[in-house]
Amino acid sequence: xxxxxxxxxxxxxxxxxxxxxxxxxxxxxxxxxxxxxxxxxxxxxxxxxxxxxxxxxxxxxxxxxxxxxxxxxxxxxxxxxxxxxxxxxxxxxxxxxxxxxxxxxxxxxxxxxxxxxxxxxxxxxxxxxxxxxxxxxxxxxxxxxxxxxxxxxx
Numbered sequence: 001x002x003x004x005x006x007x008x009x010x011x012x013x014x015x016x017x018x019x020x021x022x023x024x025x026x027x028x029x030x031x032x033x034x035x036x037x038x039x040x041x042x043x044x045x046x047x048x049x050x051x052x053x054x055x056x057x058x059x060x061x062x063x064x065x066x067x068x069x070x071x072x073x074x075x076x077x078x079x080x081x082x083x084x085x086x087x088x089x090x091x092x093x094x095x096x097x098x099x100x101x102x103x104x105x106x107x108x109x110x111x112x113x114x115x116x117x118x119x120x121x122x123x124x125x126x127x128x129x130x131x132x133x134x135x136x137x138x139x140x141x142x143x144x145x146x147x148x149x150x151x152x153x154x
Contacts, residue, residue, distance in 0.1 A: 031102035035124040039094040053144040072138035
């Protein structure tokens with residue numbers, strides 16, 4: 001897991017998290033994608049997808065204890081951490097990351113902050129030979145989250 005000591009990166013991620021919270025609590029977020037991109041080639045080398053299914057008003061859900069939710073999240077963190085054993089090693093090139101957010105199509109796009117740009121359908125897919133690993137799903141009383149990573153082979 002990568003940790004940054006760059007304050008600009010920390011501020012950038014903090015701003016992203018603040019907006020994501022608003023979209024999640026507002027029931028507008030359906031998918032969060034983080035892509036790792038080779039700066040020299042602009043090629044996407046990893047694509048992490050977090051699919052979020054928000055329970056609709058009136059939908060029946062089983063009440064789940066907080067401790068169980070925490071155990072499910074911890075299990076996914078362990079799976080993600082263990083993924084370094086099979087993900088291809090990133091070469092000594094420079095990499096950057098993009099955060100893609102998929103919101104409810106009925107969401108008024110004028111309400112999207114100006115810092116967020118429309119990708120015009122560019123989902124930063126990985127080209128060439130790839131593999132994908134699906135991690136466990138976890139759910140709260142309001143959400144279900146599925147996680148997967150796709151990565152370029154060779």
